[in-house]
Amino acid sequence: MLYALMGIGLSIITGVLNIPNFAHGALFALGAYFLFTLIQLLGNFWLALLLAPLGVGLIGILIEYWGIRPLYRAGHDYQLLLTFGLSLIVTEGIIIVWSPVGMSQLPPPILRGGVDLGITFYPRYRLFVMVAAALLVLGAWLFLERTRYGAIMRAGIEDKEMVSLLGIDIHRLFTAAFALGCVLAGIAGALTAPIRGLNPWMGVDMLGIAFVVVALAGLGNLLGSIVAGLLVGVAQSLVALVWPEASVAVIFGVMAVVLLVRPQGLFGIR
Amino acid sequence: MSRAWLVILATVVLLPIFVRHSIATEIWIFAIFGLGLNLLMGYTGLLSFGQATFFGTAAYAVGYLLKQYAINVVLALAIGVAVGAVSAALVGYLCVQRSGLYFIMLTFALNQMFYFVAYQWTTVTGGEDGMPGVPRPSLLGLDIHAPLAYYSVVALLFVLALWVMRRIVESPLGKILQSIRDNELRAEALGYDVPRMKLAAFVLGGAFAGLAGVLYAMLFGIVPLEAIGFVFSGNVVFATLIGGSGSLYGPVIGSFVFIWLSESVSAIWARWPLLLGVAFVVVVLFLRGGVVEAWARYRAWRHASG
Numbered sequence: 013m014l015y016a017l018m019g020i021g022l023s024i025i026t027g028v029l030n031i032p033n034f035a036h037g038a039l040f041a042l043g044a045y046f047l048f049t050l051i052q053l054l055g056n057f058w059l060a061l062l063l064a065p066l067g068v069g070l071i072g073i074l075i076e077y078w079g080i081r082p083l084y085r086a087g088h089d090y091q092l093l094l095t096f097g098l099s100l101i102v103t104e105g106i107i108i109v110w111s112p113v114g115m116s117q118l119p120p121p122i123l124r125g126g127v128d129l130g131i132t133f134y135p136r137y138r139l140f141v142m143v144a145a146a147l148l149v150l151g152a153w154l155f156l157e158r159t160r161y162g163a164i165m166r167a168g169i170e171d172k173e174m175v176s177l178l179g180i181d182i183h184r185l186f187t188a189a190f191a192l193g194c195v196l197a198g199i200a201g202a203l204t205a206p207i208r209g210l211n212p213w214m215g216v217d218m219l220g221i222a223f224v225v226v227a228l229a230g231l232g233n234l235l236g237s238i239v240a241g242l243l244v245g246v247a248q249s250l251v252a253l254v255w256p257e258a259s260v261a262v263i264f265g266v267m268a269v270v271l272l273v274r275p276q277g278l279f280g281i282r
Numbered sequence: 283m284s285r286a287w288l289v290i291l292a293t294v295v296l297l298p299i300f301v302r303h304s305i306a307t308e309i310w311i312f313a314i315f316g317l318g319l320n321l322l323m324g325y326t327g328l329l330s331f332g333q334a335t336f337f338g339t340a341a342y343a344v345g346y347l348l349k350q351y352a353i354n355v356v357l358a359l360a361i362g363v364a365v366g367a368v369s370a371a372l373v374g375y376l377c378v379q380r381s382g383l384y385f386i387m388l389t390f391a392l393n394q395m396f397y398f399v400a401y402q403w404t405t406v407t408g409g410e411d412g413m414p415g416v417p418r419p420s421l422l423g424l425d426i427h428a429p430l431a432y433y434s435v436v437a438l439l440f441v442l443a444l445w446v447m448r449r450i451v452e453s454p455l456g457k458i459l460q461s462i463r464d465n466e467l468r469a470e471a472l473g474y475d476v477p478r479m480k481l482a483a484f485v486l487g488g489a490f491a492g493l494a495g496v497l498y499a500m501l502f503g504i505v506p507l508e509a510i511g512f513v514f515s516g517n518v519v520f521a522t523l524i525g526g527s528g529s530l531y532g533p534v535i536g537s538f539v540f541i542w543l544s545e546s547v548s549a550i551w552a553r554w555p556l557l558l559g560v561a562f563v564v565v566v567l568f569l570r571g572g573v574v575e576a577w578a579r580y581r582a583w584r585h586a587s588g
Binding site (some may be wrong): 093224 | 323329382392523527561562
């Protein structure tokens with residue numbers, strides 16, 4: 013489900029803004045680190061969980077405004093280089109501000125321990141993450157499908173020129189879409205922190221996975237992102253049971269197979 | 283012989299006098315790497331963000347053969363080129379199925395796959411520690427252990443690579459690739475098999491990357507895990523862009539600037555990737571078009587001001 017969340021965020025950014033966002037993984041890591049520090053400052057997990065993604069979103073707005081906006085007319089190569097440069101800056105920034113050594117974050121007291129599911133014990137926090145991520149995915153889906161802003165965003169993916177001709181401020185739309193994508197990355201990062209711990213490079217693996225999800229799903233395809241996210245997640249955990257070392261590589265294997273069979277992606281239109 | 287070639291030959295000869303030999307060697311290795319990428323990025327319009335895949339795979343494969351079977355240098359170079367080309371053919375076959383943003387993401391994702399294989403397959407690659415102890419045997423009876431001797435070999439191969447790349451770019455295939463870059467639909471309408479041509483560009487670019495990878499492994503005697511990492515892919519994109527992509531000499535200038543830049547800042551501060559990131563952003567926001575264009579603008583400005 014976390015993969016789906018990352019995929020949707022990236023999908024919105026890539027779809028609406030039409031840029032390859034290589035900083036998405038770094039923003040994911042940033043979400044985790046914000047959570048860590050906010051918990052130390054506020055002593056409250058829930059407040060931190062709410063504020064950390066918003067912080068990432070804020071940074072996203074700054075990035076969009078100062079960095080990406082001048083580059084909409086430049087080629088993908090420059091956009092790629094910019095977001096790649098930003099991801100280096102964020103990663104190194106994390107190392108400087110926090111530390112290069114990995115850190116761990118305990119889940120809040122209520123969510124520690126396991127739940128007896130009858131057949132097996134399951135850590136309570138993981139269960140919470142699953143439910144929370146499912147709700148967020150549902151929320152994102154409702155937002156994009158059922159609200160006016162969501163409709164504008166979807167329209168922005170389809171046809172930017174038309175949207176701006178209809179009198180909608182395309183720049184504000186871009187900023188909003190980028191910020192939304194960043195918030196989703198931030199949430200995913202914050203939720204992941206208590207499971208896998210924190211390290212400055214935690215975003216890199218996630219970035220690759222998010223790209224796979226988007227490549228499988230098709231840009232701006234929400235339902236596709238969810239299915240692809242689940243598919244990747246399930247494939248990974250199944251392989252992890254029998255051959256743990258290969259569990260990351262297998263994700264890319266899944267992608268390769270899908271692309272061989274269906275070059276347009278699972279739900280791709282383009 | 284044109285002026286550009288004279289400048290390059292002069293630089294090749296003079297560089298080791300002014301720069302540490304290992305850095306001078308690295309510059310030309312990186313330039314070979316950049317030449318390959320430029321064929322994809324500059325001439326075919328395919329932004330590959332996974333060149334380190336071919337570079338690293340070749341470096342690991344040949345490094346392993348050099349260590350375990352003590353193959354000779356000529357064979358090592360040939361195998362490196364072949365491994366680079368084959369891995370590029372595999373990756374390229376998948377990637378050319380898609381275009382635009384998908385293409386970029388695929389090259390990156392597959393790069394990640396190779397990275398994780400290298401990371402996990404510790405018995406061969408050494409995982410995070412890299413593959414140490416890659417020997418540098420003698421070349422046709424010549425001892426190339428001395429830094430300057432090895433520099434000469436690399437520089438010679440670079441000049442050869444540059445010449446080959448020029449032949450490729452000016453060949454019919456090169457012209458077709460450029461027509462794909464300029465107008466893919468029209469190239470297709472003219473009857474060219476566009477995916478196959480793209481794949482050909484991939485294989486050629488991969489061969490250059492493979493050559494560079496082997497030279498790199500023999501230069502440092504180690505294949506670090508970073509050699510197959512995506513940051514490495516990003517670096518070569520950056521180097522090619524600052525030099526000016528789509529011009530034959532762009533990546534050469536770019537790797538010059540890039541290696542010099544990264545060697546000097548990495549000596550100052552351990553957190554130098556931060557400065558590198560800042561450099562990326564600054565170049566993108568203010569110096570688009572790279573050194574070649576900045577030079578042209580400077581000349582136009584001088585011309586205008588008298």
